[in-house]
Each structure stands twice: as structure tokens, then as C-alpha cells.
Amino acid sequence: MTAFRFIHASDLHLGRGFSTIPQADDGNVRGRLGEARHAALGRLARAARDHGAQHILLAGDTFHTATPSQSLLRQTLSAMGAEGGIDWWLLPGNHDNLRDAEPLWDAIRRDAPANVHPLCDAAPVDLGAEVALLPCPVTHRDPGRDLTEALVHAKTPHGTRRLGLAHGAVTDFAEGRAVIPPDRDQSAGLDYLALGDWHGRLEVSARVQYSGTPEQDRFRHDRRGVCLAVSLPGPGVAPEVEAIETGIFFWQQSELRLGEGADARAALDAILPATDRRDTLLRIAATGWAALPQRADLGAAIDAAAPDFALLELDLRALGTLYDPADLDEIDRGGALRLAADDLHGAACDQALPEAEREIAGAALARLYAYMREIDA
């Protein structure tokens, strides 16, 4: 019996928009992000060829919405169809579930090229080579039950490799949802359970794996998107799984820790990547403490570096402000300006005030500081 090779991917979320991503007037990051998702199809096909796999299993949420536009659907099917020698197996996920996306799956059944196979029935599919694909299509946005339970009773010929394909949470992804038991491979006698839903790569066990999305769309996972090249040597034999990077954009979160006297510009430079900035979306959470000059320096440094990146965001919510009398002296040593600075400083440090008021007062003081720097420059 020869090893059965296939590509396990999921959560392409084709058609997803990125309207929440800030975009400069002269930028096109949203369009690039969308295009990168479509281009992931080609990269998956290339990964399949590179690893001698004929089949690509998409474990749900291939489409971001239940009713993608005609152009999106047609272009997707065309892109799949263009990959000769590759069979695409599409499982309905919660985003493109059977109930909400019935017209979508009708259209795929009707219009898809011969190498694209929608898996709308929970019935075993013979993939040849003594491999039975056991799909668990998602029936509703929230089916309210574990759809993989049926795999326990799914009958396949003796000696066949049982390959489960499902979409849903194993644990801890969302409260109140029915979850897939992490040992479903054992209870259902599966050689491999290809899962979708979790956008990051996750190995639940040797036989139960989330591939994550091939093109990331959020900051949570801190690595580029991957697919899994899986090889099933034989029934009962542990699969060989290799993660292959397919993502273009790197959604990165970094922490910038500052302290008294730290050089904010240098600290920022230290965490900014030197390369691939154009394909990097970086969210920096500043923590610790910074004096008014540090804050001003940090803001200026971010403004200077931001055009290099697809996105560069600075979150100052966790960054406390140190108020050095010398900094206040920079605003003024006396008189009305000093009075105003003292007032804002007092409010920012007054624990009796609501946090929102303190925060606004602190920001106003930082703003005053920045004004005076510019005025005095």
C-alpha cells in the first residue's frame, strides 16, 4: 500500500473585506489583502504538486459569506479548474454552511469544473487508493451538535484508510458551542481528521490537526499562513504532517516595553522588522511607562516608519505616563501655561477621578507638550 498524500487547508474566507484595516489615501492594502487570499489557491496547488499530492482538502469556510458575488465564485472555480491534475474537495463550514449557502453549493454543483467537488452530503467518498473521505458538512451556522459523531458509525470497507474532514472547534474556541472531541480519531477509527475553523495552525494530536488558513487575516497567530502536506502511509499508521508556508502577509503583534529614561525611538527600531515591511501588518502595544518626551518621540517615530508597512499601529492604552517636573518646565516654568499643565497633570494622576477622565487629561497634557515642542522649535 502506497502512502496517500494530500494537502489539508481551511478557512480561505475568500471574499473577506478588510474595511477595518486603516488605509492611507494613497495605499491599497485592503485590495492587496483580498487579492492575497485569492492567490492562495495557486500557492496551495503548487504546494500539492511540490509534495506529490493530487488532492486538496479544504476543511470549511472556503468562502467568507454564504452568498459570495458571482465574480468571486466564478473566479474561484476558474482558478481551481485551472489547476489540472488537482482535485479540490470543498467542505461547507459555518460561514458557507449548507443552510445559508444553499444557492452557493447549488451553483458549485452546477457550474464547478470536474476537478472541484463540493462535499454537501455526510457520506463516505472513495478517493481511490483505499482511502475513504468522510466529510462532515456544516448544516447551519451553528449546528448545535457535534457533526463528527456520525463518523463513529460511518462504514467503510475493511482495510481502507479513513480520512475525516470536519469544521468546528475542538475546545475553548467559543463557549456554548458543541465541540469536536479531541480523540475523535480514536472513537471513529480515523487515520486523520482534517479540521478547519481555527485560523492558526494547531496540532491537537498526531491524527487530529488544524491547518489554519493559508493566508492570515488577523493578528492572533503571529505567523504567516500555512497549509499541511499530509501523508497517510497506511491504515492505523501515524500520518506524516508538514506545515508549508503559503501566506504572503504577516500579521504581527509586538510589545514595546518602555521605562523611565528609555530611548523610545531606539526601542521601537529594535522591534521593527528590517525586511518585508510592505507585507507586514504590525500592531505594537506599548507597555510600561514613558515620560512626555518619550511619548512624543514614540509618536514621531511611528509616524515616520508607518509608510513602510502595510499597516503599523501603536496602541498606547497600556503605556503609563511619567510626569517629570522637568518636562512640565519645558511647557513653562510658571504662568498660565504652567497652570494649565499642572491642572492636566493633577487630573491625570488623580485616582479619585474616573479612569476615562484621567486618560483624557493625560492625553491633553501630552498634546500640550507636543504643541510647545513644535512652537518652540
Place this chain on the structure above:
Amino acid sequence: MKLRGIRLENVRRFTDPVAIRGISDGLNILSEPNEAGKSTLFDALRTLFFVPYRSKGKEVQALRPHADGAPEITVTIETDTGTFDIHKRYLSKPAARILRDGMLIAQADAAEDWIAAQISGGDGGPAGLIWVRQGAVDLTGGTPKEQNSALEARRDLLSSVTGEVEAMTGGRRMDAALARARAELRELATRTGTPKAHGPWKIARDRLAHLDERCAELEDTARALYQALDLRKAHRAALAELQDPERIAGRRQRLAEAEAAHAQAERHAQAAETAARAVETATLAFEAAETRHDAIRRARADLTDATRAAQAARSAAGRVTATLAEAEAQARTARIRADEADTAADGARSHHALAQRQLAAREGAAHRSDLARRIEAAEHARRAAEEAEASAATFPDAPALREIEALAARDAAARSARDAAAAQLVVRYDTPQAPRILLHGATLQDGARVTLDRASEIRVDGIASLAFTPAAGTSGPDPVTDAQAALARALSDLGAGDLDDVRRMAECRLDAERRASEARATLKGIAPQGIDALRTALARIPAADPEGETLDPAETAAAFERAEEARLAAQTALGTAREALSATQADAARADAASEAATERLERAEAAVARLGDLSETDAADALDRARGDLARRKTAWETAAADAPDLSATDAALSRARAVEETARTRIATLTPEIATLDERIRRASGDAVEERLAEARQMREAARDTLARIEREVAILQRLQSALETAQDTARDRYFAPVAAELRPLLHLLWPRAELSWAQDTLLPDALIRDGIPEPVEILSGGTQEQIAILVRLAFARMLAKGGRHAPVILDDALVFTDDDRIERMFDALHRQSGAAQIIVLSCRQRAFRDLGGHELRLSPAMDDGAP
């Protein structure tokens, strides 16, 4: 610096030198009438201190003496370093000199520098703060240069006490910061803190609202799509079930079974009905047999009874017949006797009647002749009335007359109208011999007037023929012809020639009616009850009896009475006999009737028995038993059929249901198919529109819009907070900056207005509002008196501050209290005295009486000595 003396020469009216000497430290007053030169003195002092000696400006020109010459001004001042004379000459041979104890210490520009150093602040220096020109009630008067100088002086003074004003208020840096914050805020919000129209804040808000609406719309569309999907799924499932061959076969089988059950039930019901009808027939047969049996039984009994009754009746009739013969004989006898009595009585009555008639004839002969005469007269009157009425009827009555008159009037009116419209021809012959004019062949006489109302020919023999044609417009029905025709018809109907005939006939009618009325009255008088009543009365009067023998009515009456008594007795006897006979006849008749009835009954009984034929009572009883048995059997059969019958209504209901199920299935299939097609189209359209994709996009955009709005609102909050902090700090700093002068001014203010305060303008460093009872009143709207009082008090306060700083400057008031009333002026005097302890004050006033109570050192303007010194 304190003023000690002033000398003027060739200044306006003072061609000859005048001087003021002995000016004291405190309060000085120069009270002189108008045009004594007080303002000249004031202007001269200002010029000396503030106008360079080479100046030929208007201030200097204004000091030029009336008799021409070079104005010269000398002031003696005392400072910490000594006593000095400041001398300036303008225009001609200008000069400036400073002398100390008669020694020249500076002259020309050096002298000017020395003066500038004394007043420290130049043009508007400390003195500029405290000199009040006549009538200058406001705080900011003077030329722009003077105002600027005064401002600088005030700034110097306040800064020397409280620090630099810029240091206090932040100066340009503060202005720049505040302007920046305000400008950035103004881009976002209005002054009232609401989003600025077309600004980013407003746009973000509107965009979020728009996206909320768009999401709601798309959610509705998506919801509709999913409902359509669910409905289509349900419809498809229902259709598949309805069209499932097994289910179709099941429905049809159930229908066939129901139809068979119903047919079987109907057949059973018909059999039961036949059995029921057989029961009814048997019942009728049984009832007939029973009736026949009863009839036979009754007829036999009746015949027996009738036979017995007939025999008894015949026996009774025989007995009554004998009694009747006897009663008839008695009755015949009584009749004979009664007839005899009747005859006798009738004879007596006739006889007596004759006697009566004879008497009446004798009495009624005269009455008869009178009645006959009245009847005759009455008949005559009646005939006369009838003849007159007949005559009246032949003539027209009043309505007919009125109608004729109306027609005649209409005719006349028509003629008048026609004549009025028609041409008139009046003939006037020139001579009696002139040829005659003919109209329609008739000769027109001289003076004749003819109306030409129709086509006419007018001819003058031998001369001409004139054809006259009426004017157009007279065609159509001719009213005159119509009226004439109507009148002629009416007259013809009455047989009259003209209206006068009708009127005469109407009068004849009235005459005839009158005569008829008179005849009727006569008849009424003769025969009030009518002629027939007279005739009846006449007939009642008996005619004279022709018989010759005259009878005595009394005798005939007695004979008649006796005969009547005999007849009455005979009649009574006859009545008795007849009563007896009648009773007997009645008995005989009853006996006969009873006998006949018994005979008839017997005959009927016999006939009834005969009709029954030969059927015996026993046979009838047997037939009755048979009929009863048959009825019982048929009842049993019917009951059996009824008991076994299926429930027809149940089978009917089952059949209806089976048919309804089939029909419903057919209808449902026919309905579902197009509904599914409709849903297909709806789903195809909605899914083709990518509603979910657009909804996801709209939601993301809404989330981004929320973030944007939150960021802008935070920015607004930061800017508002910053602006508020800056403005508050600026106000606080200003208050601190003005605190010393406010403290100096407060007791003076309270002399006039207890608890009053002044607020200060940062730009002018002067009061801009008087605050009384917490209500700020802008200085410019205060009365002239209040404004001048504030102006003086402010200067007094500044002078005192200067003095406390060792920089004495005289306060010179040139008729400064012109608008102040008597009450306030007393308190202003108190204020002046209060401040004079620390500052030199010189009051110039023309109000000698009012300022008599000011107190202070009195000054006099007096001729100067020629030594040049004041």
C-alpha cells in the same frame, strides 16, 4: 517726582508770565472760573513732559500765544536727588534746559533724556497713567500712540509688582498653544461642542448612521433570503412527499376503499328502506282488516237494533192516528163557528165604516178644493222654473264670457303690437279732384290711416302701382292671425258673431237664471214639502159617499163592538181546537217520523249488511289475524335490516375525506410548483446580489466607522480638555496679575459701591467691567459719571502703587468730575483725600462752589516774577 511750581509765558492767553507756586505733597486744588487758563496749564504741563522742544506739532501750535511769540514753560520738580527746574521754549529759538539750584545740568537733547528718565516710560510713562484731561471720562482715550504708551506703562507697573505679564499669562506661547487647540477643535466641533457641519466628526457620525441603516437593510435582505431558503426547502419536501408514487397509490387506494364502502352502505340503506315500506304496507293491510272486521260486527248489531226499533215505532204511530181524527173533527166545528162570527163582525164593521166615511166626506170637501188649487199653482211654478233653466243653459256662462273676453284682449294686443310695428299709410289728397288711391282695390279716403302689415298693392289708376312688402323678420307664426283664429273659433262655438253678441247672450242667461230662481221660490212657498206631498194629502181626503142612506155612527159602533166580541169568542174556541189538533198532529208527525226513521235505519242496516256481502264475522276475524301476523313479520325483517345497516353518514364522511385528501394533494401540487419557481427566482436574485458578502463588508465598514468616530470623539475630548485647561489657567493668571492693583482699587471702589469689583482685560490691562452684586456691566455701557469716577479711581490706585514703589508721580485732574452728582462727588473727595497721603494730587476745577468742600491746599495762578522761576 513731585511738582512744586509751574510758570507759563507766551502760552495762549498768558502773554505775560504767570506762575503757580507752593504745590504741596498731598491734595492741591486750583479752583478758578472758566477761561482762567486751567486747561492751558494742563496742556502746557503735558507738552513740557512729553513733547520735545523742537517739535512744531499740533500740541505745540495749540500753545502758541494769541499775540504770537515762543511758548515757554518752566516746571519745578522735586525728586529724591533734589529740586530741579525744567524749562522748555518752543517754536522760536527752541530750547530745553534742566537747572538745579540755578545751575544748568542739561540742555537740548540731554535735557529731553533727563526728562524721559524722570517719567520713566516715555510718553505714556507713569504720568500717562494718572493725568486726566478735562472731560476724558473713558479709560482708553487719547491717540493710538498715547494709548499704546499708557498700556506699556501699565504693563511696566503691573510687571514690576507681579512679574511680566507674558510670564503670567503665557504670552505668545500660550496664545499659540491656545490658538492651535482652538483651531484643531474648530475643525471638528462648533463652539457649543456639537459636530461641525461638513467636519470630520459630523461626517464620521453620519457615516456610522448610514452604515447602521445599510446593515439593517442588508440584514433584512439576508433574513428574507434565509426565510425563502427555508420555505423552499419545506415546499420541496412537501412536493416530494405529495408526488411520492407510494403516497399517490396510498391516497388512491384509500379513495377506492372509501367509494366501495360508501356504495355498499348505500345499497344496504336502500334495502332497509324497502323493508320499511313493506312494514308500512302491512300496517295499512292490518288496519284495513281491522276496520272490516269492526264494520261487520257493528252492522250485524245495528240491524238487530233497527228491526226492534221499527216495530215499536209502527205501533206507536197507529195509536196517535186515532187521536188525530178526533181532534180534527173538533177543529172543523170550531172553524165553522168562527167563520160565522167573522162574517157578522165584518158586516158590522162595514156598516160602521160607511157611517164614518159619510161623516168625513162632509168634513173634507172644502180642504180638497184648496189642495187642488195649490197643486195646480205649484205645477205651474215648477214648469216655469224648468223652462227658464232650460233657456239659461242655451246661453254662455260667466267663464265662457271671460274666456271670450281674454281671447278678444289677446287679439287686440296682437293687433296693437302688429300695428305698432307695421308701416302706417296716411292719405292726404292735394285736391278733391286728385285721382283716388286704391289699396287692395278699395279706395282710400282723404285722411285715411292704413296699417300696412302685409304685402299690399297700392294703386293710382293711370299713374302707378305701388307694391308694398313688409320688412323681413316678420316671417313665422303671425300672433294676430293666431289670436283672431282662436277668437273666431270660440265665437263660432258659442254661435256668436262678436264679443258684444256673447255679452248679450250672457245677459240673457242671467235673466233666465233669475226667472228660474223666482219660479223655484214660488214653488217652495206653495209646496214646501213638494207637490207630491200635496197630492198625498189630497188623496187622503175621502170623496163624498154616493150612498144615500145616512147612518148613525154611534149605533153602528155599538153593533160593531158586539159583533167583535162574538168573533173573539169564536176565535178563542177555534184557537183551542186548533191547539189541540196541532198538538195531536205533532204527536202523529213525531210518531210518523220515528216510524220512518226506524224504517230508514232498518233499511240502512239491511243495506250495510247487504254491502258486506257474504263475508262472515268469523272470516273477517281470520283475515285480521293474518294481517297482524304479516305485519309482525315485516317489522322484524325491517328491524333486522336497520340493525345491520352500515353508518351511511360515516362512509359518506370517509369518502369526502378521501376525495378531499386527493383534491388537496392535487391543488397543493399545483400551488407548490409555481411557488417554488418564485422562490427559486427570489433566491437566485438575492444570492446573486451577494447579500451576505455585502453585509459582511458593510459590517466591517461600520466597525471601522465606529472606531473612527470613537477616535474623533476622543480627539474632541482631548482638545476640549486642553482648551478648557488653557483658558482656565489664563483666567487664573490674569486674576493673579491684576491682584495688586485690584487690591489697591478695592477700598476706593467700595467708597462708592460697596462690594463692587472690577474685572480686567488682558489686552488693555484696564478694567473692562464693573461687577456689582455679581453682575458684570461692561464699562462702555456705564453712565458718564460712573465711567469718569472709575477712570479717576483707577488712576489713583496706579498712582498709589507707583508711590509705594518709590516712583512718585503727580495725579493731575483737569475738571475730571464733570458728570458726577453731588452725592458721589463727596465720596470722590474722600477717595482723593485717602490717596493723597501717598501721592501728590493736583485738581483743576472751574466748579468753585462744588469743590469748596474738597479741602486740600489751595493754589493760585498769579503773575510771575521776571526771574524765570515759577
